[in-house]
Amino acid sequence: MLWQALTLQLGYNATLVAIGAMLLGIAAGVSGSFLFLRRRALVSDAISHATLPGVGLAFIVMVALGGDGRNLAGLLAGSAISAAIGLLCVQWLTRNTRLAEDSAIGAVLSVFFGFGIVLLTVIQTMESGRQAGLDSLLLGATAGMLRSDAILIAAGGALTLALTLILRRPMIMVAFDRDYAAARGLNIRQVDFATMALVLAVTVVGLKIVGLILIVALLIIPPVTARFWTDRTERVWQFSGLI
Template sequence: MTFLESFLGALTLNAGYNTAVVSIGAALLGAASGAVGAFVLLRKRSLVSDAMSHATLPGVVIGFLAGVWLLGDGRSLPLLLAGAALTAGIGMISVDWIKANTRLTEDTAIGTVLSTFFALGMVLLTVLQSLATAGQAGLSGFLLGSTSGMLSSEAMTIAIAAGVVALIVLALFKEFALLCFDEDFAGSTGLGVRRLDIALLTLLLAVVVIGLKTVGLVLVIALTIIPPVAARFWTERVSRFVPISAAIGAAGSYAGACLSASAPDLPTGALIVLILFALFVISMLVSPVRGLLSALLRHRRFQKIVHLRQGLLAVAHDEPILEPITRKLLIRRGYVSGDMRPTEAGWSAARRIDRDQALWNLWREEYPDEAHALADWSLKPIDEVLSPDMVADLETRLAPHDAARAAGGAA
């Protein structure tokens, strides 16, 4: 079976029961973390997850040791995750404590917690190695994530836990949205800002811990950060932002887990993160709302309108046109011939634009405040922007101006 065949097989859930459960679990995990991460991004606390994820390492080792003592085998996923949640929780509380009780800022608090907790985990790991217990190799999967050899019961645990987190987010959607956009109002509702913040961070913690086995503790934060940042390019509205972020997270995690099933030697976490990054780059380039390409197109269109307008005004006033872009545009539209002499269509377009500009100028003189409030006011034909009555009024007022100008010209 070729690599592509097995990848497609995994994508269509035809690569066996185990792979299917793992991939669906990954998709649920991606959806949950995308949704939680979206709210965390709006609260501007994205990197708190960095502290949490690194702080899981000592807990994982403690969970392993507990497993050895209690069950004779350290590789019990619930114990490992419980240990991870314990130290990650302590890490989360430490970040908040440092921020609230010392002069150090949040970034310093995050850096302190992530590095010292992880370092403690390193020390404990070397203790573990010297104890020479069996099954330690399983722990290295927690660094970069590994779905190969994952038991279907483990995958099921992950899928259910992720599903529960996703449901809680759904249930608290309105409260979280308020928390992010109208903190004062959220404070006046039942739950209160502080409790909502704690709920959000606890969900973040849950996602980080659930994601450990699949994505690994170094990269699990990507699952909570990249989807929302990618989703930022698609919408400005929170009611769409959170679902889009969840969808991107689910798609990336699902595809990554399937890819990993076809290439079991590669760390799952790295594959998922790179696919998420690809989705981010695509969003950044092609999103119609804030993507680079659409911004570029908008800029081009704007440039074209300005050049055409200036060029036709120059034709109307019989001024030379020097700008190469303007010349090219006028020729392409058939407004001037190759030697820059205006055509019949050019003359009539130029007269129309000149008239339009004169009306705009008059309007600007008469209503300076409104003109100030209206952006790009003179780039559109005036009768598309102002009411017909207003245009007619301006027309009649323009007549004396014209007469005066004609008289001035004659004199």
Template sequence: METWWRALTFTLGYNTSLVTVGAMLLAAAAGMVGSFVLLRKRALVSDAISHSTLPGLALAFLVMGVWQGDGRVLPALLAGAAASAALGLWLVQRIGERTRLGEDAAIGAVLSTFFAFGVVLITVIQTLSVRGQSGLTGYLVGATAGMLYSEALLIAACAVGLLLALLVWRRDLLLLCFDADFARTQGFDTGRLDLLLLLLLMAVVVIGLKVTGLILVVALTIIPPVAARFWTDQPMRMVALAALLGALSGYLGVSLSSVREGLPTGPLIVLAAFTLFLVSFLFSPRRGVLASLLAYRRLRQRVHLRQGLLALGRDEPIFDGLTLKLLQRRGHVRRDGVATPAGLAAARDAEHEERLWALYRRRYPDDALHREHAGLTPIGQVLSADAIMALEAELPPAETAR
């Protein structure tokens, strides 16, 4: 526990602190890019890009190994991964444009082919006498334990560059995500904006290879934005919150991996992100499971109470247990089911309001469609006093006098 606390407070060591900051910046950038990708409804593209990096990574390792005897040179590996990912992305787009196949089919074909080719290359590399091949498999699931100072600094610098690029182009990308046709009419080159978004996504995937690996880096571009979506409807708030949740995932994952030697950093970062998603899924006050259950319970009680009062006003028997329980709790009926004077008064008010709502729906059917739960909400909270007086004047005399 003491080790974890030192990792949380950045006092465990310089290298650990540097890796933590780098992972936080990377996860924040992944959350921001993933938010735009999610709003653009192209989340699966990140999976294709990540798996397409493997053959380029392996080929770059082979080239550097033949050239200088050690293939583990991070800038060269990232450049090879980026070139391979760009080729995979180009193939996905061309297959979707030139054939009748959908984007999901193109992603599946490119993803499986590139990943299989990369696995073959890694198997071949393991049989060669080249230094560093033991660490190459770490790019599949991440390997921050052996991260050098220069590597951590490079990842942090690239993550900062990504964050700045997103801040510069955030408005153009949002317009593309929500209304590409309108953006086109306003003079925006939507093709270039789409390409820019995919290049930013590719950069996140390539940079994240060392931290979470190509298999798990997809989670950082999907889980934080999905979790952020539970908390807000505002797009820029969602982007900011996704960046915050991503950074928190990186912070918790790296600090947890420092508790004991051998704990994998990449999987722990993803598990931390999933924990934050689970908290959002369960406890979000807007769309969380708990909030939805409470809202359903409140709506159910309102329906039963309303129907119970209408039944009292019409002198109809009530058999439903929940309805009787709610009426007794409000003091509208006694234990034997007989209405109290207060209950009769509330029933007359409810019946009168129900007639007003019925008249309103007949007079203004289009407007009534946009009123959520019209009839359950008191009419005085929905319509103005003048509108209610106009409805009162239109009620038939027999109904008014009843």
């Protein structure tokens, strides 16, 4: 069974899910490397927990409009918007208050996750009858993926990986020397935005596979492990993708 899984011989659906999960894992390892190099690993935790209110609100809106509240594309869109708002809140608190970034992350993480849990509780009392499986986004449910879900996740993972590889040089430059990068004409804010956007994309796409709690491990553990093996930046993100 293990050999069949590794050689993608378990059938069409299982192969599709495996490819989707593999692409997501590579994208998470590579994009997480640049977050690790920036010493902002905790930001991924805030982003992942901030997706939960978006999932709940997206479900409520889709049901209210007469649609299927469990439509994955709709849930991911809602979680992306919610995560983006959470990230903006962290940045605003860091720049405009006396809070350090770690304190701002803790505040945003707690508030958004708590609000998301409240929404899930409310959803369970709704009479739509379509709530089953919604809580799988907390811990993931690879076995319950549909073909359309796997294709969506594979496409999202592949696109995120491609964009990360294209933008890797400016992200590396900003990670190690912001002043030099600015002198070279790079827009630091745009590079920061691109880095956070890629991490956000991986987080949102990975909700169905590993859930919002474990996606942080998928982003951070590979680059941390790779760092033990090499001192070269290029090797760090390459090893992270392989892990």
